[in-house]
Amino acid sequence: MLRRQARLRREYLYRKTVEDQKRTIQEKKDKLKQALEAHQRIPLELRKDAVNLYKDMEWDDEGGEALPNPEDDEYRWAGVSDPKIMISTSRDPSSRLKQFAKEFRLLFPTAQRMNRGNYGIEEMVSACKANNVTDFILLHEHRGEPNGLVICHLPYGPTAYFTLYNTVMRHEVPDMKTMSEEYPHLIFHNFKSRLGKRVTNILKYLFPVPKEESRRVMTFANQEDFISFRHHSYRKVENGRDLELNEIGPRFEMRLFLIRLGTLDQGTAADTEWVLKPFLNTAKKRRFLSDDNPW
Numbered sequence: 353m354l355r356r357q358a359r360l361r362r363e364y365l366y367r368k369t370v371e372d373q374k375r376t377i378q379e380k381k382d383k384l385k386q387a388l389e390a391h392q393r394i395p396l397e398l399r400k401d402a403v404n405l406y407k408d409m410e411w412d413d414e415g416g417e418a419l420p421n422p423e424d425d426e427y428r429w430a431g432v433s434d435p436k437i438m439i440s441t442s443r444d445p446s447s448r449l450k451q452f453a454k455e456f457r458l459l460f461p462t463a464q465r466m467n468r469g470n471y472g473i474e475e476m477v478s479a480c481k482a483n484n485v486t487d488f489i490l491l492h493e494h495r496g497e498p499n500g501l502v503i504c505h506l507p508y509g510p511t512a513y514f515t516l517y518n519t520v521m522r523h524e525v526p527d528m529k530t531m532s533e534e535y536p537h538l539i540f541h542n543f544k545s546r547l548g549k550r551v552t553n554i555l556k557y558l559f560p561v562p563k564e565e566s567r568r569v570m571t572f573a574n575q576e577d578f579i580s581f582r583h584h585s586y587r588k589v590e591n592g593r594d595l596e597l598n599e600i601g602p603r604f605e606m607r608l609f610l611i612r613l614g615t616l617d618q619g620t621a622a623d624t625e626w627v628l629k630p631f632l633n634t635a636k637k638r639r640f641l642s643d644d645n646p647w
Contacts, residue, residue, distance in 0.1 A: 357507075364508045365623070368613060381409055426505055427557045434560040435486045437463035440476060446496040448521075453491055455522050455602050458531055459570070459583065462560055463489075477617040481507050487558055488616065501606060503554055504616040510625060512554050513610040517578070518603075525601035532585055532600075535562035542574040547626060548641035551579075551608055568600075574641045579606045608641070 380398055384405050387394050394402050437460050441453050445468065457465045466476070473490075480488045485506055492500030501514040522528055538559060543552045555572060562568075571582045583600045607628075614622025628640075 361508060365613070377405075377408075381405055385409065426508060426510065427553055430557040431561055434462045435460075435558055436484060437487045437489060437558060438476075438480050438485045439463055439465045439489045439491070440468050441491045442493060443468050443470075445491075446493060448496050449491060449493040449498055451521060452498045452519065452602065456489075456491065460558060461533060461535055474617045477504070477506070477615055489558075490616065498604075502616060503558070505554070505557075506615065509612065509614045509622065510554065511612045511614060511616050511622070512551070512608060513612075514579075514606040514608055517605040517607070520601065520603045522601035525599055525603065527598070529585060529598040529600055532568045534566040534568045535560050536568040536570045536583075537562050537566055539569060539571040539573075541571070542642045543572075544642050545640060547608075548574065550611070550626075551641060554611075577607060577639055577641050579608075579641075581606065 380401070383395060384398055384402060386392075387398075388406075398405065439453060439457050439460075441449055445453070453465055457463045468476075477488060488504040488506060490500075490502040490504070491498060492502070494500075498516050498519045501516055502511065503514070504511040522531070536559060538556050540552050540556065543549060552572075559570075567586050569584045569586065571580075571584070573580045573582070581604055583603065584597050585600055586595045586597050588594070589596050608626075609628040611625040611627075612618070612622040613625045626640075
């Protein structure tokens with residue numbers, strides 16, 4: 353079984369590498385085609401390979417861009433069946449982190465919470481794989497304040513690491529209403545770049561497909577690479593012409609700082625897909641989730 357898992361893992365990484373290479377070549381072709389059609393100068397980074405790229409373009413179909421093969425996408429079965437999510441915390445959690453984990457579990461209609469105890473990461477991930485869990489979520493804290501969120505998609509990845517800020521519990525929300533168990537509608541604002549769409553997929557496939565009449569809404573709003581999460585319910589008033597919005601909670605901000613092309617138990621052995629580098633001179637000017645920046 354271990355050899356089979358290792359072989360499937362290698363095949364998966366190979367397919368992802370081929371996808372990335374095809375995507376890079378297609379992006380170069382698109383830039384070259386735009387420059388030729390607009391009668392502009394060819395970008396400096398393309399001038400060396402411009403002739404070969406132009407010859408390849410003559411043989412390309414007119415079917416559009418060479419998008420990644422959906423058969424190799426980690427989320428190709430999303431929507432076919434409801435996700436199965438397991439939530440846990442770091443070892444020896446504080447009372448506030450325990451309460452946050454309970455409220456966090458209520459956000460996902462198909463989630464379960466598991467006490468960490470003395471289990472290691474490898475044991476927990478193996479147990480999740482054996483029980484067909486689709487996503488494993490781990491919550492961290494610092495001095496009693498939740499400050500870390502790890503979302504690991506199973507069985508092969510990716511694993512996204514977020515930092516949490518300004519966490520507000522449900523009982524701290526003024527005029528808090530009861531929480532519905534309906535499948536929620538999702539709103540994603542200002543996720544325009546390739547990385548932003550990647551983060552959108554990681555987050556939205558944690559939730560099952562809602563019904564049209566569902567009155568539960570969750571919002572992920574990106575502003576300067578800080579993602580604000582808000583949870584609301586609504587009802588119609590005044591003969592259905594107006595809506596009354598009620599915040600349910602919890603609320604928090606999150607910031608992506610790492611994506612690994614592997615599972616949580618692999619640690620640094622997994623390939624790094626993207627990492628935040630805040631100490632670069634241009635880091636403060638770049639917006640990775642909203643601007644169309646290369647990775």
